[in-house]
Amino acid sequence: MRLGVSVLAADMPETYRLWTTITAWWEEIEVLAVTGVTNARTEAANTSIKQIERTGRGYRNPANYRTRVPLASAAQTTA
Numbered sequence: 001m002r003l004g005v006s007v008l009a010a011d012m013p014e015t016y017r018l019w020t021t022i023t024a025w026w027e028e029i030e031v032l033a034v035t036g037v038t039n040a041r042t043e044a045a046n047t048s049i050k051q052i053e054r055t056g057r058g059y060r061n062p063a064n065y066r067t068r069v070p071l072a073s074a075a076q077t078t079a
Helices: 002-010 013-024 026-035 040-055 062-078
Strands: none
Touching (some): 013 026
């Protein structure tokens, strides 16, 4: 509530946008504050998969991509 009062007192478009964003995402912010759980591991895995696909240019068979991802992930895990 104090933040809302400060936003009104500031009377600036930037603070109104910040307040709108915070109120829209409040449930997610609260879950992070209470549990400390994020989706960082999922995002990291997705980034790794995208990088593997980028380096595998030239494959014409989609099955090769599906095979390459677990193999490269296993190689990274053991290294």
